[in-house]
Amino acid sequence: MQHRRLSFLRQPFFWWTLFLLTVIVIGLVAAFFVFTRGLVVTNLTDLVPWGLWITIDLSAVALSAGAFTLSAAVYLLGSKQYKGVARTAVYVGLIGYSMACMMLLLDIGRPDRFWHGFAYWNIHSPLWEVTMCVGLYFMVLSLEVIPVVGRADWLQSRWPRVSGSMLQVHKLAPVLAVIGLGLSMLHQSSLGATYGILKARPVWYQPGLAVLFMISAIVGGLALTTFLSIAAARFSSRAIVDRTVLDKVARFIGWALVVYLYMRFWDMLSVSYTYAPARSEAMQMLTGGPLAFNFWIGEIVLGIVVPIVLLLLPPFRSRRAFQTLALLLIIGGVVAYRWDTNLVGQLVVVSHLPHVLEPLYTHYFPSLIEFAAGAGVIAYGLLAFSIGVRYFRVVEHESVAETSKAEAQSVPTTPKIA
């Protein structure tokens, strides 16, 4: 009896959940300090007012882009084979956007006024556009997730009518895919334009940022969804994936990375010619200064070049471990791109003296409280995903699930999962 009561201690899921809950509690303590004492507990300054939390916001939104990409593939392009992955993607997307909202609530000085963006419109501000789109897209994702949750077996057996009406929402899927595509393309690029329209910061002031944010989001979003699907299938018996479908997504990511690399190359090269005050210093910072490791190793080599090789060259492509590694590296590369882009424009302080070409430099390293709150939000995301895998079967590719069920019934031996 005693033995059975403590059996949950032998479940990895219990320890995983306990670990995540601990990180979340630490994050909540950090949030308590932020709300009671103010943003003085961060290492942000008037010269670097956007730091780690903005990077997490940007990354969470970018890495959620799998939702709109795969929904569009399924319901607009008619590639029904991706239906299962799309289901995972919208669930991941909803979590990602809720993470971004939580992080933003900490980051803005007046969280009690978060609704002002919806009430007082400044249609000239990219950030207003992002606010509106994220708000609306959050609703779209919620509607898309309702039937995903409604599919759960226990829900269907216990409350069949609730489950039935939740599944009804699925009829909206094609409409939601169109709206989601529009809203996502708008705000994913606007997040780049948030920086790109600022004439005061020469290294940002260019149209490329909007396009690059968009493409890197598609790449990163697909990579996260695919990676999480593989990880779930590896660690949970309740996740069933169709590897042939995931392989196709992975190859698409590989080719999308080539496009991303091409655009990034010309983007970087075009701003590296002729000296321009502050812009050249910022480029120097990226290519040879404090951000150089992040840039060359994190963004370019590990974030783009290595994954292209691993995902597209046949000898590597056939090895699943390399594929998983490549997806993880891509995610890291997208986060590194957001971190570098956000900081590079702020760390170089333009001189106000005319004809003085000597810019000043400032620095930023997040405080412990920033790290703790950020880790808390990330832990929430992982916990929400784990719960989704375990209780709502958000990683369950239908074709495989059905065949494996059929095999399990007809053949008594262990079913083979493709």
Add this chain to the structure above:
Amino acid sequence: MNTTKMDRRSFLKWGSATLAVAAVGVGVKGYSAEKPNSAETKSHSPEQSNHRWAMVIDQSKCTGCDRCVMACSAHNDVAPDMAWTRIEEAGTVGDRPVFMPIPCQQCQNAPCVDVCPVKANHIRPDGIVTIDYDRCIGCRYCQIACPYDARKFNWEVYTDDNPAVPEWGQPDIPRRPRGVVEKCSFCYERIDRGLAFGLTPGVDQMATPACVVACPTKARIFGDLNDPESPVSKALATHSSYRLREELGTETRVYYLPADEAAVPEA
């Protein structure tokens, strides 16, 4: 300048109106039907006011004594580490140091007004850029967008006694709450109050920004660009001047008279 701006504005207006209709199906009549004489357009055309306030800072006269900073901090109740006007060293002329006081430059094409997601930044018809502290959400995008680092964020609540009060003056405005951005306002409360009493800003001390009044060497000059007899109009007519980061097209309302050796007073 103005035509291109209107083009972009109407483009954005129509673009977002169309998108809003497509996305949520809400009526956007209020936005799309906006006529040039509506309140919003007016606020972006300072030329429609009778006044165009400007400040001239004569670098030949500035000694970097910080009295303007103290007076500003007292009258606007600013925390010591958040001064609304800062004084930078700007090299030397001859063997004397030259200073550059930097308040908010009051851009007429103000990036902060453009980027604020909640319209908490406004540009008044007389050209003064103001912040609505009750509306600001503290996202700090304006700080990122400001070419002059003129904006300060309230990282914590300011409860201490203000060391500048009462020696340098009494606060004219309430303290700002924690979590909003603040900046130099050209002391528009003093200007508005003075005008109501029939005074002339830039001439009568009661109606003039506190830093201008406090300057012992009269390095700061204030007045109306529309009035050819105002101190600023006269100073700009007789001296060469420049503005900060003019290449950005921000059309600032703070002019600098460069220090020249002959004009720098003996120490």
